[in-house]
Each structure stands twice: as C-alpha cells, then as structure tokens.
Amino acid sequence: MKISPQRFFPLLANLIRSRRIDDGAVVLDRKRIYILPTRRGLLFAVFLLAMLLGSINYALSLGFVLTFLLAGLGLVGMLHTYRNLAGVRITAGGAAPVFAGEMAQFYLCLEAPGARPALGLAWKKQPPQWVDLLEPGPHCAPASVPATQRGWLAPGRFTLFTRFPLGLFQAWSYVNFGSRCLVYPKPIASFDLAQGESADQSGALTTQIEGAEDFTGLRDARPSDAPRHIAWKASTKSEKLLTKQFSTPGAATLWLDFNALADPDIETRLSRLAGMILEAEHLQQAYGLRLPSIEFTPDLGESQRARCLRALALFGIQDA
Amino acid sequence: MLKSAWPPLPLLTGLLATMALVIAPHATRLPLWLTAFAACIIAWRYLAGRGKLPLPNKWLLLALAIAATVGILLQYHTLFGRDADVALFTLMVSLKLLELKNERDAWLTVFLGYFLVITHFLYSQNLFIAAYLFLIAWLLTTLLIAFSQPRAHLPWPVQFKLSAKLLLQAVPVMLVLFVLFPRVAGPLWGMPQDAFAGMTGLSDTMSPGAISRLAQSDAVAFRVEFTGPLPPPAQRYFRVLVLDRFDGRTWHASRTQAMQDSLTAQGQGVRYNITLEPHDKPWLPVMDFADPTTLPIGGQLNYDFSVTQKDTVQQRKRYSVTSYPAFGGSLSMEVDALPRATRLPAAGNPRGRALAVKVATESRNQEEFVNKMLSRFHDEPYVYTLNPPRLLGESVDEFLFDTRRGFCEHYAGSFAYLMRAAGIPARIVTGYQGGEFNQLGNYLIVRQADAHAWTEVWFAGRGWVRIDPTAAVAASRIEQGLASALPAGEALPFFLREPSPWMRQLKFSWDTLNNRWNQWVLGYDQERQVSLFARLGFGIVSWQDLGLYLLVGVGSVIGVLALFTLRGRREYAGKVERAYATFCTRMARIGIARAANEGPLDFAARAKALRPDLASRIEGITRLYIALRYGANAQAGWVQEMIMLIARFRPRKSASE
Secondary structure, eight states: OOOOHHHHOHHHHHHHTSOOOOOSEEEOOTTTOEEEEOHHHHHHHHHHHHHHHHHHHTTOHHHHHHHHHHHHHHHHHHHHHHHHHTTOEEEEEEOOOEETTSEEEEEEEEEOSSOEEEEEEESTTSOOEEEEEOSSSOEEEEEEEEOOSSEEEOOOOEEEEEOTTTSSEEEEEEEOOOOOEEEEOOOOOOOBTTTTBOOGGGHHHHHHHHHHOEEEEEEEOOTTSOGGGBOHHHHHHHSSOEEEEEEOOTTOOEEEETTTOOOSSHHHHHHHHHHHHHHHHHTTOOEEEEOSSOEEEEEOSHHHHHHHHHHHHTTTOSOO | OBOOOOSOHHHHHHHHHHHHHHHGGGGGTSOHHHHHHHHHHHHHHHHHHTTSSOBOOHHHHHHHHHHHHHHHHHHHSOSOSHHHHHHHHHHHHHHHHHTOOSHHHHHHHHHHHHHHHHHHTTTOOSHHHHHHHHHHHHHHHHHHHHHTOSSOOOOHHHHHHHHHHHHHHHHHHHHHHHHHSOOOSSOSSOOOGGGGTTOOOOOSEEOTTHHHHHTTOOOEEEEEEESSSOOOGGGOEEEEEEEEEEOSSOEEEOOOOBOOSOOOOOSOOEEEEEEEOOOSSSEEOEESSBOGGGOOTTOEEBTTSOEEOSSOOOSOEEEEEEEOTTOOOBOOOOTTHHHHTTOOOSSSOHHHHHHHHHHHHHOSSHHHHHHHHHHHHHHTTOEEOSSOOOOOSSHHHIIIIIIOEEOHHHHHHHHHHHHHHTTOOEEEEEEEEOOEEETTTTEEEEEGGGEEEEEEEEETTTEEEEEOHHHHHOHHHHHHOHHHHSOTTOOOOGGGSOOOHHHHHHHHHHHHHHHHIIIIIITOOHHHHHHHHHHTTOOSOOHHHHHHHHHHHHHHHHHHHHHHHHHOTTHHHHHHHHHHHHHHHHHHHTTOOOOTTOOHHHHHHHHHHHOGGGHHHHHHHHHHHHHHHHOSSOOTTHHHHHHHHHHHOOOOSSTTO
C-alpha cells in the first residue's frame, strides 16, 4: 500500500510534479521529504479512538494511560519515520541497456550518516526494491522500470520511501536525475543461423549465410557446447552426447542487411536484426550490419554487439 | 486446507507468544474450556507455521467461531455484558491468529492485542497490571517494528532496544495527555450489568456468619486520612447501615429517610478524607456522627446517621467529612422508628425471651438491665471466634445457651434481641471498627476484616446510645483489632498474623504506594483535575482551556523530541569521533597527549616515533580514522572495525613492560 500525494492533495501534487532535474547528489532534508499516515496508521488511530471512548465510559485510568502511551508512540513513530529518510544522500548510478520487454534497472546509490533500515526505492507503482543502509558507505540498488519500446527510456523521478519503524507513517521523497537507459529492440529469433534453416520471409539473407557455414560432422559433446548444437537425434543412438560441427571459412562474412529483410514494417525488421546479432554473437560468427543510414563492418565481440544494437535502438530517433 | 508460508517462524513465534501473554490474565476469569480453546488455537497456529499442521479453511474457521460463540452463550446465558464480551473478544482474537496469512493480518492482530490489554483494566488496575501494560506494549511495539521491515530484519536485540526507546520517548506525551486530557464525569453510554460483579463488602442484611465470613478478607474497604490526630480506637466506629427488622434469624435494613432536623454539634469535630473502594452499593461509610453540612455532593445523611448517595459506588470515591464522636445520641428519628425497633417475630427463640423477661423483672431500670446483659457476655464462658459453629434452628437461643461461640454479629444480634424481648427499642448497626494505621503514609487502612456489628439502644431522654456487646466479650477487639481478640490457637487468616517488623514495613510501604497510585493515577478524575489546576494557580479550568494547554503541551514535547531525534545528522561520524577520542585518551595516559592543533597524521607520526612498539597499531587506527572521517567511500564494517581496534588498544606506560 503506497500513499501517493496525488490522492490527497491534487494541487500540491502538481507543484511537486514540476520536472526539476537534480544534478550530482541529493541530500534529503525537510524541503524534500513528505510524510503522511499510512492506511495502517489511520486504522491505528481508529483503534486509539475506540480505546479512548472505552476508557472514558468505564473511567479506566490505566486505559487512558495505555491509549495516551500509544498516541505518543504514534507521534514519536512519525518523527522516527521522517528521520529514517532525513540525511540520506542519493547519487545516480546509471542503468545498463536492456531489450524492450525487459525491466530496466536504474541504479541509485544511497548513503546515510547513520543506520537507515527498510528504505524502499520504486518507480511509480512498480514493486519497490528494499534497501537497508546499516553500514557507512554508499549502497547502490536498482529501481525497476519496465522498458516497453526501443530508444531512450527516461523514467523521470524515482520515489524513495520508508515506513520504518512503526509502519504508521510513510515518509517519501522524489529524485529525478534525468537518467536514461538505452532500450534495444525486442529481439525476434525466428531465423536460426546454426541450423541453416531458412525462414521464408528472410530469403535475402539465407543465401549469404548458407555459404558461410557447412555442417561437417559430429564430435563428442563438451560441456561448453550450446544445447542447440547438440545432435539430439544422433545422440540417442550412440549413448554419448554428440555435437554438430560446422566449418566456418574465415573468408565467409555474415551481413545482416536491413534492406534485404522481407518484413514490411521497420520495427519488425529491427527486432529481427537484433535477434540475428544475438544469434551471431552466440555462434561466435563475425557479422556486419547494414542499415539504410549507416554500415558497421563485420566484427565480433562486446563492442560490436553494443555498437550494432545501439544503432538499431536509435534507428530513426533524433536524439542519438 | 492451506499451508502457511507467512510469517517467518521467528516472527510468528514472537507474535503467538506475545498474544498468549496478552490473553493470559483472562485465563483465571474465562471458563476453563475457553482458555483451553485459545491455547489450542495458538498451538495449532504454531505447528502450522512449522509446517506440521495445515491451516483451517474458512468454513472450518466459521464452524469453530460459531461453536465457540454458542459455547459462550451457554456459559453466560447472554452475549452481552462484561464477562461474555471479554470472552467473545478473546475468542475472536485467537481465531484471528488462525486466519493470519499476510502482513495486513499481522498488523491487525497487533492492534487487537493493544485493545485486548485494555479489557484487563475492567477487572483490575493495580500496580502489577500497570507493569504488565508496559511489558505488553513493549513486546507488541517490537512486533510492529519487525513487521515494518519488509526484507531483512534487524537483530532482535536491536529491535527490542528501538521499541523501548520509542516507548520511553512516548512517555512524556502520555503524561501530558494524561494530565491535560479533559475528563468527563459519568459514563458515555450504559455499562453492562455485570461490570462490577464480585465486589466484597457489607450487605444490607445480617445473619449469623455473615460478618465472620467477610472478616476473612484482607481487601481494603477504605482508607482514611485524618486532618488532625488519629482518634483513639474506641472512637473509630465507621457506620454503614442500620438494621432494624428482625425475622427470627436475619436482620434487615429498613428504607431510611433523609434527616430533616438540624443538629447541634457536641464536642470536638474530627475532619477526615475517606477514599472508598468501589463496592457497588449506595452507602458511604462515615465515622459516628457525621455533620450533615460537611457531606460530599450527592451524599445524604439519614435519620439513622448512615450516609447514602443515589447511585451505587462503582469507582473509587474520595470524600471528606467532619464527624463529632462525642455527639451523645440522637433524638431525631422517623415517627415509626421506635415501634420498628421493638418488633419481634411472634414466636421463636423462647429461651432468650424468657431470659430477657426474667432479668428485666430483676432490674430496677434500663441501665441496670443493659449492664446485666453485658455482664452475662463478659462473665459467662462466651468465646469470641472467627469460626463460630453453624446455627441451624433458633439461632439466638442456640447461640446464647448452647454454643456460646460467636463473632460480632452473634453478640450484637442476640443482644438486640434480648433488648427487644424486654420491650426496649434496639437496633443493629453494621460498619467497620478500628483499622490499621500506616505511619509511612499517615493514614488509616480499614479492611473488610475490620467489618463489625454493634447495637444501639434507645434511652428515653438520651436517644440512641451505642452499646457494643463485642467489647464485653473481647475488649481487645475494639482496642487492638481482630487478631489480638481471637482466642489463642485459633488459626488466623494469613494477613492477620503478626508480621515481623520488616515485613510490616514492607506491607505499609506497599500500601502507601498503592494508596498514592489510587489517589493520583486511578483516582484522577474531573474533580481531581480541576482541583489540581486550581492549586497550580490556573484557576478553574474549562475543557477548552485544557484543550489549549494540551495542544501546547504535546506540541512542545514533540518539538523537544524532534530536536533530539533529528539532531544526530552525523551519526556515524559521532561514533568514529568518540572512538578516536578514546584512542587519544589512552595515548595521553601513556604520556603522549595530542596537542589541540595537531592533525591526526602528525600526531600518529610523533607517537610512532616515541613508541615504535605500538607503531603498526597506531598506524592502523589512524588510517581507518582518516578514511572514515575524510574519505569519500568508506566501506561497510569499517566503523565496527575501528571501534573494535580501539577497544583492544590498551597500551602500557613503557615498551619494556
């Protein structure tokens, strides 16, 4: 249960919503911390009221003592909840690129002058990431944001909140470092490079790749072999796991060509290309990427993968 | 059937143990089967938490709830009233434990636990219960803290400490609220019929054995503070009721009327405050003879000199009265009081009648007759005892001529009977006599054990005169109390045995503490509140004034607490600085004091040069200190490490030692 200010003070929420971008580090102080009772806190108040009425009716002095002690506890709890957020220093920690459809993890690094248990880090209504700051030094934790489409994902502000120690109040604060996360197109793996099976709509590529890889025979399987290379059918006959072997002539290059794809719409083509990049990386097969505006010469490895996927992600997007 | 995965076992165990403690004081009051039922449910939930038993589904739960409710209905014949409601509430809370599946249920259970604590106060509000209140609040608050951490849990000692800290900080708020919250008089809505069941005290009838039974109780009836010196025991007759109708076995009270006549004071007045324990009866004990002009509001002096109020006394009541013990006797009475006071049943107790007639013919006047009857109790082998034999038939005759063993009601009852048999108006007065003086608290404790019955005899021209036949049998009962008057060898109730001096001291200290508690905490009502503020110079406060003070008071307390709580901005820094200061103190002790303007690095360099044997440890501590104090990225655990290093750093004066 999260209490959002929108529900309580729509006007105030509008003020808060102003897209102020924090730069560097943010230290939470009373200008940035909001606090309201939680639903449990309100229920607690209802219990206290019932106890108060009972104490008055039956003239129970100890009833008054207990009721007032708990009322005091609630107020003290409010102070401590506020304090649990006060002084927390937040810096942006970046976010690694993800594929569309995955959760982007925006890291925020938290540091406090003392112990701050049970801090929740969340984006909108996403389930929070819980952080316990119990030792000095920054502690980085990710807030999950669903990446729905390729391009730059700019989630805006994150909420850091806490209900510790009593759960009767929630203190929260917003931080917006303007951080963004690169979202690659969602890969489609309809084309199996290894099997040399051609998906009919990608005819243009098939011819190029068939020359590049020839099935040469079977060998004993090693633990490092990819499961899809295991010749399952042959293995059932030989009582040993066998792996398909392919010869990859060095000269043969794999070109992934945007224009050669048969898919009518751009997004599907980009997704298909992303899938091919992953597959080629997986097979350790050097590949080049041809997009209408740019061309990447064949290569293999982390930087090639990042370069190509980034080009796909930002295809047709101004802010590249 | 559902398997329970939440909450984790330590939390569940804590919750169940705490709830068991919350219910425990009711165990003595609830029917045995219900206590067993609650215990079984707690055990069931525990086993379910350990995966040994499934949790019930909602139909089984419903069936259990209905079955137990029917059980309560059969037990109490109602579902309303104090005892039945407490039983129902306890039942529902325990069933809630079986339903405990998520965090929300856990919170609700803790809140219900707080609420359950308040139901104990319907039965008792003594100091033990107060201590229990704080214990339970501590445990339940610790659970709240545990439940407010969704992921990792702080170690239990840390949570207990935090919970204690929160409660201690809540105490000032509680005090402000307690003193300032405007009190209202009287209940807001009706009270259940049985809310005050089981109170001990005198009743409006007296049959043989009634008072000796009451005398077994050490429950406090009331406490008296005298403004002046303590009156002698012979004056300490506290009148409760006058019984003037006799049916052959039992004496009954008649309906009394408010005194209409004006009285003239005689002798010295004695002013005192009585704090009466609730007894659920409308009468207020007063010393003989109360001045009607000094009675508490709502109190009424009757023709028989008893004081009553309209409603029964359901809360501890404090009132002050002035009495005139030397007041000779009252001529005032209702018109039919004298005829009532001579009436006897037409038949029964013939031997007593015959004796009265015989002695009356031998006496010259009423005084002689009365004295002869008293001498008979004194001279013949009558025994004053707490355990008189049971009287079955003609109770007066049996006592006077056969058993001759009795308590005050036997002597008073038979004496009044003899008077009436001789045609002299006589009546029974019940009340309390004597009491134990607490020198520590400077007040008199009057217990149920001090309950007493005496007689009043009508003398023409003098009015009603107190005659206490018990004094004729056992004079020391009046002077020194019950314990001294009972025959040697009679088994005394524990509380009546003569305690050792330190036990006595302890007893009085404890009673003094209880009295203060009763007066200032439990007895803090509208009246006390108003008088407290008047005494503090605020004048007569209205509830609006109190409300304003309340806001200011709570506001300032919270303000101070906020300063305290939010001040510690550099909490780790504080720890680090303190540890380093310890280090410097220990260095100074071996003769290497850090100069005020000396940086930690310079100091370390100088110290290392002076004490090469300590060099590596000085170096380690200084490095950690600088990293923690000035470094950008201190690592987890460094603070603890530094504190540990310094705790172990106990250098000696010289390297050679």
